[in-house]
Amino acid sequence: MSVFKSWFKRYTLTTKLATRYYSTGVESTYVRFINRASRIGFAIGVAALIIGLSLMNGFERELKNTLLSAIPHVEYEAVDGHLSDWSKTATQALQHEKVVGAAPYFKLNAMVQKGQQMEAVLLKGVDAILEPEVSIVPKSIREGDWLSTPSSDINAEVVIGSGLSEKLSIGVGDKLELLIPSYSETGKLKAPSYLVYQVVGVYHVGGQVDQGQVFTSISPLVEKQGLSITQAQGVAVSFEDPFAARTLGSEVGQLLNDYVYVLDWFRTHGHVYNDIVLVRDIMYLVMVLVMAVASFNIVSSLAMSVQEKYGDIGILKTMGLSVAQVRQVFVMMGLLTAVQGIAWGTFFGIVLGLNLSGIMHFAETLFNFKALDGDVYFIDYLPSEVNVGQVVIIVTTALVIAYLASLYPARKASRMNPVELIQ
Incomplete structure (x- = not known):
């Protein structure tokens, strides 16, 4: 029980420090710009991936309920x-x-x-x-x-x-x-x-x-x-x-x-299903790469934040903050940057994914065009189906990428000598 209380106190302390540093921000305008770019990158990657996979889920659903219901x-x-x-x-x-x-x-x-x-x-x-x-x-x-x-x-x-x-x-x-x-x-x-x-x-x-x-x-x-x-x-x-x-x-x-x-049925119509699966896999890979690029901004912003917080890190270490706690502070700062982008991306991705068919129908009516020709394809509209399991996987993947990106600058900050930092 005492071990748990000790861990909880350390965790609460590092969380408060990370939140305070993150909320007060950094002095450099360039670092703030990199933080915003990182959040936007994660938001775009998460939203695009949710919308894209929802579209592929819709096509798979319609393939099953329409084309595969009409053929043996x-x-x-x-x-x-x-x-x-x-x-x-x-x-x-x-x-x-x-x-x-x-x-x-x-x-x-x-x-x-x-x-x-x-x-x-x-x-x-x-x-x-x-x-x-x-x-x-x-x-x-x-x-x-x-x-x-x-x-x-x-x-x-x-x-x-x-x-x-x-x-x-x-x-x-x-x-x-x-x-x-x-x-x-x-x-x-x-x-x-x-x-x-x-x-x-x-x-x-x-x-x-x-x-x-x-x-x-x-x-x-x-x-x-x-x-x-x-x-x-x-x-x-x-x-x-x-x-x-x-x-x-x-x-x-x-x-x-x-x-x-x-x-x-794969002999005659399997190419349709294979195309859906291939596009879904490629889309997931591309969007993960987009989030990976955004994570490099976290590395840059945290590295600069570490330089600006040299004195604070030295004082905290002198007061007894352990190497692991310093590392946790900067990892949490990186995660806080990513979480905002992930939250916005998840929100807009789910909203647009749930209403994609209606939005496309409105656009087709407004601009007088047809996205899918019913005489060629087995449907004449863009279907969409949000899968909760996929959303969880996307969010988890984004958090893991952000966590891994935060480790290097956090590890670098935790290994600094407090005497040299205070000088």
């Missing part, structure tokens, strides 16, 4: 072209605890024709009931309805994306003409088949998904390919965490009896 996390595609019984494959996949949904699919490259206009699309046959378990598209219908279960070719239905609908001026109730490839029994390419479907719905997800995918019921499509309704090209699976699809996809693949390709 993993597809198990038959090596020989089709699964003999897709329901058995889906049942085996659902045995894994991380799988939240499984649905069959059959995909064909096709050409959409309207008058003289033609567009390449991916015609995807899906199960109208099971597809909502692996894709958000059925819940993103903007006009019309999702697919029903047609019993004949006469009732064949399709759902198209808003981008394709606007490009070809096709809406709900219109006929959609499709050309799909046909093959002979020997596998040779024949003249394309000509199909006519009725548009029953228009979905809107965002980005290229709205322009390149057309959904129809799987049963009529596989029958046109000479297969039975129990057969499919593959089974699409969704997970609780799409970012773990690469690992979980392999685990689920080991549960299947079929000989399949394991195709995760």
